[in-house]
Amino acid sequence: MADAANLPKDVVLGVPILTLTGHYEVNIENYRGILEYTEQLIRINVRSGQIRITGKSLEINYYTTTDMKITGKVEKIEYS
Amino acid sequence: MTKMLRYILNNLAGYLRIRVEGYSPERFLNLCCYHGIFLWNLRPAKGAYEMNIRVRDFRRLRPLVRKSRAKVRITQKRGVPFFIHKYRGRKLFFTGAVIAICLIFLLSSFIWKIQIDGNLARTDEVLLSFLAEKGIACGMAKKNVDCDRIEKDIRMEYDDIIWVSAYVHGSCLKIKVRENPDRKELQTESEAEAPMDIVAEADGIIQKIITRKGAPLVREGSEVKKGEILVSGSVEVKNDSDEVAGYRYQVSDADIIAQTTVAYTDILDRLHPIWKDTGKKSLRLWIETPGRLYLFGRRELPYPEYNALTCRYTLYLERHFPFPVSVRVEQSKESRKEEISYTDREAREILSYNFEKFCARLEKKGVQISENDVKIYRETNQYSAKGELVLSGPFGTLQKGTVHELPKADEENIQQEGN
Numbered sequence: 001m002a003d004a005a006n007l008p009k010d011v012v013l014g015v016p017i018l019t020l021t022g023h024y025e026v027n028i029e030n031y032r033g034i035l036e037y038t039e040q041l042i043r044i045n046v047r048s049g050q051i052r053i054t055g056k057s058l059e060i061n062y063y064t065t066t067d068m069k070i071t072g073k074v075e076k077i078e079y080s
Numbered sequence: 081m082t083k084m085l086r087y088i089l090n091n092l093a094g095y096l097r098i099r100v101e102g103y104s105p106e107r108f109l110n111l112c113c114y115h116g117i118f119l120w121n122l123r124p125a126k127g128a129y130e131m132n133i134r135v136r137d138f139r140r141l142r143p144l145v146r147k148s149r150a151k152v153r154i155t156q157k158r159g160v161p162f163f164i165h166k167y168r169g170r171k172l173f174f175t176g177a178v179i180a181i182c183l184i185f186l187l188s189s190f191i192w193k194i195q196i197d198g199n200l201a202r203t204d205e206v207l208l209s210f211l212a213e214k215g216i217a218c219g220m221a222k223k224n225v226d227c228d229r230i231e232k233d234i235r236m237e238y239d240d241i242i243w244v245s246a247y248v249h250g251s252c253l254k255i256k257v258r259e260n261p262d263r264k265e266l267q268t269e270s271e272a273e274a275p276m277d278i279v280a281e282a283d284g285i286i287q288k289i290i291t292r293k294g295a296p297l298v299r300e301g302s303e304v305k306k307g308e309i310l311v312s313g314s315v316e317v318k319n320d321s322d323e324v325a326g327y328r329y330q331v332s333d334a335d336i337i338a339q340t341t342v343a344y345t346d347i348l349d350r351l352h353p354i355w356k357d358t359g360k361k362s363l364r365l366w367i368e369t370p371g372r373l374y375l376f377g378r379r380e381l382p383y384p385e386y387n388a389l390t391c392r393y394t395l396y397l398e399r400h401f402p403f404p405v406s407v408r409v410e411q412s413k414e415s416r417k418e419e420i421s422y423t424d425r426e427a428r429e430i431l432s433y434n435f436e437k438f439c440a441r442l443e444k445k446g447v448q449i450s451e452n453d454v455k456i457y458r459e460t461n462q463y464s465a466k467g468e469l470v471l472s473g474p475f476g477t478l479q480k481g482t483v484h485e486l487p488k489a490d491e492e493n494i495q496q497e498g499n
Contacts, residue, residue, distance in 0.1 A: 033110035038124050060122035063131075065113055 016046040023074045026053065029067040034060075042070060052078045094135045094159030101128040102150035111144045130155065184397070189222050192404050193252040201240060201259050210237060219370045219404065222248060230255065251402070275313030275329040275481035280304045284340035287472055294332030310336060313481040327484045338475035344454050346434050346465040348427055355387065355415040366408040368392070373408075383414040427463040431456050435465055447473030 010017050010030050019027040028044060028051070035043040035050065037060065042053045058072035100108055105128060112119055117140065122131040133141075138154075145152050167173065194211065196204050211217065214233050216225065227246040234244045234257065243258040278294070283306055286298050294311040298304055311332040319325040364377040394406040422430070435454060442449065454467030 033113060034106050036106060037109070037122070037129065060119075062118070062120040063109065063113060063122055064118055065116055 014047045016044075016048075016051065018051070018077065020074070020077075023055075024071060026070045026074055026077075027067060028070070031068065034063075039072070048079075050080050052076070052080060054078075090132075090134065091159045094157070094161035095132050096135060096138055096154050097130060097132055097156035097158065098138070099125070099128050099130050099153045099155050100150050101153075102148065104148060105129050105150055108144060108148040108150040111148055112141075115140065115144065117141070117144075135159075135161070187404070188251055190404075191216075191220050191222055191225060191248070191251060191253045192218055193402050194218060194255065195252055196255045196257065198257045199241075199259065201261070202238070207234070207255070207257075210234070216253070222251070225253060274483060275327070276331040276478050277309045277313045277481035278311040278332045278334055278336065278476040279479045280306055280308045280310055280338075280475065281477050282306050282340050282342075284338040284475060286310070286336065286338050286475070288337040289334060290336075291332075291334040293330045294334065296334065304338070309481070310334070310476050314484060329481075329483075332478070334476070336475045337472060339450070339470060339472045340475070342469045342471055344435070344438065344465065344467055344469055346431055346438075348422070348431055348463045350421045350427070350461050350463065351419045352422065353417045354420055355385075356418055357387070358383075358414045358416055360414040362412055364410045364412070366410070368406045368408055370404055381412060381414075385416060386412045386414050388412040422463070424458065427458075428456055431463060431465040442471065442473070445473060447471050 005012070009015060014030060016031050017027075017029040019029075021027075030046065031051075032045040032047065035045050037043075037058075039057050039059075040054060042058055042060070044051045044053070053070065053074060054076040055072050055074040058070055058074075061069040061071055102108070109119070109122070109129070117133065117137045119131045119133055122129060124130075141152060164174075194208060194216070196207050199207060208217075210233075211230070214230070216230060225248055227248070230246040231244040234241055234246075234255070240260050241257050242260045245256045247254055276294075284304055286300055286302050286304060288300060289296055289298065289310070291311055294313050295315045296311050298308075298310050304310065311334045313330050313332045314327040315330060316324050317326045317328055360383060362378070362381060364375065364381075366376065367374045388410050389412075390408055390410045392406055392408050395403045397403065439449060449469055449471055451470035452467065454465055454469065456463060456465050
């Protein structure tokens with residue numbers, strides 16, 4: 001339906017958008033909140049479930065209602 | 081850029097580093113996010129979180145803290161408001177800072193330096209004194225500088241300056257000029273109203289003469305006396321009956337090689353003074369502002385004769401922004417004059433060195449030395465190098481010639497005479 005209406009999917013479906021820069025930086029938009037945050041693991045609540053980001057010395061640079069930026073060494077990104 | 085801007089704004093407004101502990105700190109983070117509270121540099125620290133928060137957002141935290149049952153503690157206070165608060169007792173410091181800023185603003189509205197580039201024929205001082213006459217000098221207000229006017233004035237005053245650019249950079253007025261080095265030569269060539277002769281500057285024998293302009297009066301091999309005309313700038317114009325009808329004036333031009341005899345003498349006194357340091361030293365300090373000098377230290381040095389080294393230091397805020405104040409440091413050492421006599425060998429070396437330099441100078445001018453009988457003599461109180469040199473080289477100097485009574489020959493006159 002989103003395709004047919006030519007609308008951006010993140011708006012229509014409310015799915016998260018992840019932008020990766022190498023493995024040092026992740027930008028996340030359209031999320032609901034943080035479930036867990038340690039230096040090795042960040043769990044983020046999104047509409048369709050959860051995103052698990054594992055890595056080393058992860059840090060949340062900033063954190064607003066619309067987006068957040070994570071820096072550190074990202075090793076894995078999983079959906080569950 | 082936005083990152084930098086955010087950093088500056090946060091610093092100006094002040095921010096806090098807080099530590100959040102408790103049952104579910106994540107819930108606290110999500111609540112903050114929901115209420116639009118901006119958090120940054122979030123970092124987990126042993127079961128708690130540390131983050132930065134703005135001061136005005138911190139005041140809104142109370143209900144959220146209660147709801148999430150978290151414990152919030154301020155670990156650091158950063159930014160300008162906290163800095164000022166911490167040092168609020170130091171009134172003089174803040175007054176000083178404000179005065180400094182005001183002074184920089186005030187002083188930067190004046191010209192503190194005039195820099196002139198590209199002047200080869202005229203020194204900076206000449207141009208600066210000309211500018212001073214026109215009211216352009218160090219210390220004047222920047223808004224009174226009229227760069228177009230300066231450019232025009234300089235071009236009007238100096239004929240050989242063909243291009244001028246003036247602009248203000250910081251508190252420095254920069255003037256760039258370009259000179260025309262060919263101008264003088266052009267003028268002499270076009271001037272032919274009066275004759276210019278080539279005359280002998282000394283006695284000699286002409287070895288070679290090639291005339292380009294003017295009438296040669298001497299030949300190869302002829303002996304000439306000082307002041308004799310070699311090439312005349314007035315060329316006779318004759319009519320059919322071989323009478324002089326008039327003169328055509330020219331600036332003479334010729335290559336003349338002549339043999340001349342020159343006497344050489346160089347005298348060296350046996351005793352000569354040298355300055356010896358006695359070991360006494362002293363330091364004086366001046367503070368220099370435009371037109372004034374303030375001395376720190378003794379007015380008179382305790383010894384009459386001394387060697388001094390003066391260094392001047394000017395403080396620059398930036399390369400083009402010198403402060404109008406500079407410091408002069410003078411280090412002086414007492415020195416006494418002592419008379420020492422040369423040994424024979426030293427004297428000989430000095431005299432021969434001088435003679436070699438003299439010869440080298442001549443050779444540079446294109447003069448050849450064909451004979452040389454200069455010898456070094458030892459006298460009671462002095463040494464001397466004396467002798468005669470026979471030289472052959474360029475000869476003759478330009479001199480204004482005499483204007484003849486007969487009319488200046490022009491085309492019309494000659495035509496008439498011819499008919």
